[in-house]
Amino acid sequence: MKNRSKTTKNNIITYIMVILLFAVMQTLVSTGNVSSLLKGLLVPLCAYIILAVSLNLTVGILGELSLGHAGFMCVGAFTSAFFSKCTADLIPISGVRYLLALLIGAAAAGLCGILIGIPVLRLKGDYLAIVTLAFGEIIKNIVNILFIGRDENGFHFSTKDSLSLGLSPEGEVLINGPQGITGTPQDSSFFIGVVLILVTLFIVLNLIHSRSGRAIMAIRDNRIAAESIGINITKYKLMAFSISAALAGVGGVIYAHNLATLTAQPKNFGYNMSIMILVFVVLGGIGNIRGSIIAAIVLTLLPELLRGLSDYRMLIYAVVLIVMMLFNWSPKAIEWREKCSAKWKRNKQKEA
Amino acid sequence: MKFKKVVSAVLLAAMTMTCMAGCGSNSDSQSGSGSSNSSSGSGDTIKIGGIGPVTGSAAVYGMAVKNGAELAVKEINAAGGINGAQIEFDFQDDENDAEKAVNAYNTLKDWGTQAVLGTVTSAPCVAVGEVAQADNTFLLTPSGTAVDCVKYDNAFRVCFSDPMQGLESAKYIGEHNLATKVAAIYDSSDVYSSGIYEAFVKEAANQNFEIVAAEAFTKESNSDFSVQLQKAKDAGAELVFLPFYYTEASLVLKQAAGMNYSPMFFGCDGMDGILAVKGFDAELANDLVFLSPFTPTSEDEAIQKFVTDFQEAYGETPNQFAADAYDGIYAIKAAMEQAKVTPDMSVTDICDALKTAMTEITIDGVTAKSLTWEASGEPSKEPMVVKIADGDYAVVE
Numbered sequence: 001m002k003n004r005s006k007t008t009k010n011n012i013i014t015y016i017m018v019i020l021l022f023a024v025m026q027t028l029v030s031t032g033n034v035s036s037l038l039k040g041l042l043v044p045l046c047a048y049i050i051l052a053v054s055l056n057l058t059v060g061i062l063g064e065l066s067l068g069h070a071g072f073m074c075v076g077a078f079t080s081a082f083f084s085k086c087t088a089d090l091i092p093i094s095g096v097r098y099l100l101a102l103l104i105g106a107a108a109a110g111l112c113g114i115l116i117g118i119p120v121l122r123l124k125g126d127y128l129a130i131v132t133l134a135f136g137e138i139i140k141n142i143v144n145i146l147f148i149g150r151d152e153n154g155f156h157f158s159t160k161d162s163l164s165l166g167l168s169p170e171g172e173v174l175i176n177g178p179q180g181i182t183g184t185p186q187d188s189s190f191f192i193g194v195v196l197i198l199v200t201l202f203i204v205l206n207l208i209h210s211r212s213g214r215a216i217m218a219i220r221d222n223r224i225a226a227e228s229i230g231i232n233i234t235k236y237k238l239m240a241f242s243i244s245a246a247l248a249g250v251g252g253v254i255y256a257h258n259l260a261t262l263t264a265q266p267k268n269f270g271y272n273m274s275i276m277i278l279v280f281v282v283l284g285g286i287g288n289i290r291g292s293i294i295a296a297i298v299l300t301l302l303p304e305l306l307r308g309l310s311d312y313r314m315l316i317y318a319v320v321l322i323v324m325m326l327f328n329w330s331p332k333a334i335e336w337r338e339k340c341s342a343k344w345k346r347n348k349q350k351e352a
Numbered sequence: 353m354k355f356k357k358v359v360s361a362v363l364l365a366a367m368t369m370t371c372m373a374g375c376g377s378n379s380d381s382q383s384g385s386g387s388s389n390s391s392s393g394s395g396d397t398i399k400i401g402g403i404g405p406v407t408g409s410a411a412v413y414g415m416a417v418k419n420g421a422e423l424a425v426k427e428i429n430a431a432g433g434i435n436g437a438q439i440e441f442d443f444q445d446d447e448n449d450a451e452k453a454v455n456a457y458n459t460l461k462d463w464g465t466q467a468v469l470g471t472v473t474s475a476p477c478v479a480v481g482e483v484a485q486a487d488n489t490f491l492l493t494p495s496g497t498a499v500d501c502v503k504y505d506n507a508f509r510v511c512f513s514d515p516m517q518g519l520e521s522a523k524y525i526g527e528h529n530l531a532t533k534v535a536a537i538y539d540s541s542d543v544y545s546s547g548i549y550e551a552f553v554k555e556a557a558n559q560n561f562e563i564v565a566a567e568a569f570t571k572e573s574n575s576d577f578s579v580q581l582q583k584a585k586d587a588g589a590e591l592v593f594l595p596f597y598y599t600e601a602s603l604v605l606k607q608a609a610g611m612n613y614s615p616m617f618f619g620c621d622g623m624d625g626i627l628a629v630k631g632f633d634a635e636l637a638n639d640l641v642f643l644s645p646f647t648p649t650s651e652d653e654a655i656q657k658f659v660t661d662f663q664e665a666y667g668e669t670p671n672q673f674a675a676d677a678y679d680g681i682y683a684i685k686a687a688m689e690q691a692k693v694t695p696d697m698s699v700t701d702i703c704d705a706l707k708t709a710m711t712e713i714t715i716d717g718v719t720a721k722s723l724t725w726e727a728s729g730e731p732s733k734e735p736m737v738v739k740i741a742d743g744d745y746a747v748v749e
Contacts (some may be wrong), residue, residue: 027635040483144541144570161540161568163550179543182478182500259450260482261500263475263543267449292717300515307444307459314407 011205014200014290015113021297029190035153041304044304046193047254048295050200050301052280052292057204059278060287061213062240064121068132069248070273071139074264076249077256078143078175078211081109081184084257085174087151088185098187102196102253109249112139115240121237124223128241136274143264148175155172180263181256197293200247204289207243216240283324384657400425400462400684400694402443402677403470403480404516407693410448410473413673417494418443418473419666420674424681427661428668434688437695439681446471450479457483464503466695466702467492467688471681472673474498475545492684497544502729506703508710509729510676510683511645512721514544517620518551520735521593521643525558530616530641531591533564535584537577537604539584539596540568548620564589569600571665577604581613598626605636612735621645624672627743634743637718645719647745658718679717683725686713705718 025042028034029343051073058066080101091097112135120131147158151171158164162173176183207213215236227233256262266272280299284291302320306313328335400683402421404414425441433439442463444456453476460468468488470475476497484491485504493501493509497517502509512520527530539545549566557564564587567580582594584717592608592615594601599625608614619642627634648659648669651657658678662670670678684706690707690713710725720733737748 040454040458090385120494140574153581161546161550163553178541178546179498180475186482199521245686255451259479261450261475261478263450265449265475267447268451304455307456310404313445 007160007209011209012203014201014205014293017290018194018197018201018293022190025190030294034285037304037307040303041301042190043188043254043258045194045297045300046188046190046197047251047258048277048280048296049197049293051248051251051253051277052296053197053200053204053286053289054244055239055277056281056284056287056289057207057244057247060285060289061208061220061279062216062235062237062244064241065091065126065129066132066244067129067271067274067278068134068136068139069277070243070269070271071132071136072112072245072248073140073255073273074136074143074250074269075112076109076252077262077269078181078252078264079108080249080253081181081256081262082148082175083230084185084187085181085183094185094187094352095104097185098192101187101257102250105256106246106249109252110242110246113245114238116245117238118234121241122234126203133271133274136271140264140266140269143175143180143269144178146175147173149173167296178263180261182261184262186260188254190255190345193254196250200250201289203243203247208289212236220277231337235255268292283321283328285328357688363557366567373657397438397440398467398688398693398697399440399442399463399465399471401457401463401465401468402441403446403456403460403468403476404472405527406443406445407449407708408449413495414445414448414472416671416673417469417677419662420670420677421469421494421681422665422684423658423665423674424678428681428685433455434685435692439685441681446473446476448473448476450476452476453480454483461487461489465555466693466697466699467487467684467706469494469677469684469703469720471496474501477501478503488700488703490684490699492680494680495673498547505707505727505729507729508725508731509670510680510681510717510723512621512730512733512735513730514547515551516639516730517643517735518548518553519555521548521595521618521620522552522555524643524737525591525593525618525708526556526561529560530618532561533587533589534561534566534591534593535565535587535589535615536563536593537567537569537584538594539574539600541570541572542596542624543623545596549593552593552595560704561591574600575603577607578611581608581611584615585611585613589615591618594619594623597622598629599623602626602629602632602637605640606632609636616641618642621672624738627740627745634740634748637740638742640740641748642738644672644738645733645735647736647738647747648670649745650747652718653654653715655718675718679715679723681718682715682717683713683723686715 029039055069083104084097084101087097114133116135120128125146145159147165149156149165149167149171151168156165156167162176164321215231218231219233219236277350281292282296282298303317306316360416370715402729404417405411406418422441444459446453446456453471457480469492471480471493472495477493478500479499481491481504488506491507495511496509497514499512536549538549565584567583581731582627594604594617601619617640621644623642625642626637627659658715659670686704687709693702693705711727715723724732726732738745739748
């Protein structure tokens with residue numbers, strides 16, 4: 001019991017932290033003490049937290065590098081936004097529609113994860129990083145040439161331009177190539193976002209501490225040893241990777257249903273975003289789920305809260321990133337931190 | 353390990369503190385503006401916010417809008433402000449990203465903005481439009497060309513919409529019998545370019561010319577146009593329509609000259625500025641025709657004054673974005689004067705008043721003479737046709 005209680009306690013702290021943050025923010029919002037800026041940031045924050053946690057499953061637990069997490073997010077965002085836009089009149093209850101959109105977004109992203117994982121996860125080395133990097137760029141480019149319209153004759157597809165869809169005059173262009181999807185119903189809310197964070201945490205933390213999770217970590221730590229004791233390497237790798245992809249899809253669904261316009265640009269679904277999520281994971285601590293949450297919150301809020309400094313905010317953001325990176329990972333800094341903490345402990349003991 | 357925990361706890365605490373601090377200062381400013389609503393005289397400035405990219409790849413457009421708007425604000429303030437109230441102007445960065453644009457809008461809302469000039473680019477503009485509509489905030493975009501930018505009745509724009517430009521170009525070519533065989537090259541990854549192209553093709557069906565080649569390129573392949581030009585040449589096109597920005601257009605002209613292909617080239621307002629491209633032989637651009645709302649070399653007195661003032665203040669020649677923003681601020685001023693807006697009015701009241709006032713005003717701007725607006729948010733103005741001759745822009749009547 002005592003042995004188990006340590007991980008359980010650790011997990012409970014993570015859950016409580018999220019719930020506490022939610023409660024604090026919710027009271028502040030309902031009492032009108034929150035700036036519009038922060039209120040507007042709450043939903044994107046939820047999306048980024050889910051993305052960071054899901055990537056941590058791949059990077060920290062599975063030990064593979066994924067540089068295309070924004071690609072999975074993009075798949076989830078576009079499939080779900082497409083679904084929501086199609087069925088906006090059909091399903092008037094936003095809750096039901098959003099739930100279905102979530103499932104579709106997660107399933108589509110998960111499917112992409114499986115399709116990529118089947119060939120690539122059989123390989124050793126950094127191949128996953130290379131393939132996911134390409135995947136993210138490919139998805140972004142595919143979305144940018146995709147035109148889908150709808151009229152009374154059904155759906156029309158094209159990869160050229162919206163004219164070649166051949167829509168009737170009443171027809172409506174749903175996905176308009178580089179202009180993306182406009183007019184997605186804004187169904188995401190802070191409450192739903194937090195519930196989804198908790199669901200994500202539940203899935204990830206339970207997976208980590210399950211039999212499968214230990215098998216996954218065994219593969220990470222020593223592939224040959226894991227193989228020798230009969231662990232099916234590809235199966236467990238694929239499991240972790242596809243779950244990670246599906247959760248990234250969920251992040252994309254939240255993102256897509258928060259803004260009225262959805263375009264696939266390098267900024268939001270390209271390489272930059274993938275790296276951004278990776279930065280959350282690395283700064284929060286690889287394999288540390290709670291750290292990912294905190295890093296995602298801090299790094300998303302930082303550039304917005306620094307708006308007061310106008311031109312200098314990007315500079316300061318970069319400096320903070322470097323300082324945090326040094327503090328967390330530089331050997332000298334780790335040594336210094338250990339020295340400090342030892343001193344601190346000694347002082348405490350003396351006092352006691 | 354223990355120390356790390358302490359650090360994370362401290363970070364968490366610091367974050368919550370900053371949140372609280374942010375909220376605190378905000379609630380102050382909010383209650384401040386609230387009290388100024390009731391007690392007259394305490395708030396005597398009109399706050400106008402601006403949104404646009406001042407960092408990232410689209411920064412050149414955002415900076416132009418920022419400078420143009422600031423110049424107009426300075427002039428208006430020096431001349432006594434709007435209805436006797438000075439203007440305060442705050443420009444927020446959106447990095448050309450829809451999500452960041454909403455954050456920028458929320459920042460302006462916290463600051464107490466009473467009308468917004470923005471956003472500069474189309475996709476962020478649609479996102480901000482949705483949020484601003486919910487708050488009923490007046491929105492005037494200087495250069496958001498996509499149709500959906502002014503979907504709601506609180507949004508207006510200074511520039512032409514994409515379809516409008518395509519339509520006008522096709523009409524101009526048809527009516528002036530410039531060519532019978534036309535080729536179009538466009539950037540399929542760009543909203544602006546593909547929007548113009550589509551409207552152009554639609555209108556071409558009603559005109560007396562034929563589109564013999566339509567070739568696309570993307571942002572990733574915008575340096576070599578020999579394939580597209582070769583196809584246009586093979587199809588026997590007498591006129592090539594180039595609805596994109598001048599940086600790519602300068603390459604098209606150079607490469608066309610390299611392969612001894614000299615059709616007539618026709619562009620849109622993005623072509624403005626081509627003569628300033630470094631290392632570009634102005635000779636190549638001779639006889640290039642394009643639609644433009646603004647020409648810095650125009651003889652017009654108001655434009656000349658704007659151009660000299662702008663050059664004095666920022667050391668560069670203003671482009672159409674700066675001109676649109678300059679007119680945008682003057683339009684807000686005119687509409688506010690028409691609606692007798694005072695600084696103590698709430699955002700919603702101002703928005704409702706401006707909605708009707710915008711359709712009643714006529715301003716003599718630098719992008720058009722007698723500029724008026726329709727309730728749909730579209731400006732009604734005549735596009736100018738500019739032809740390059742002897743290395744200089746010249747307005748064609």
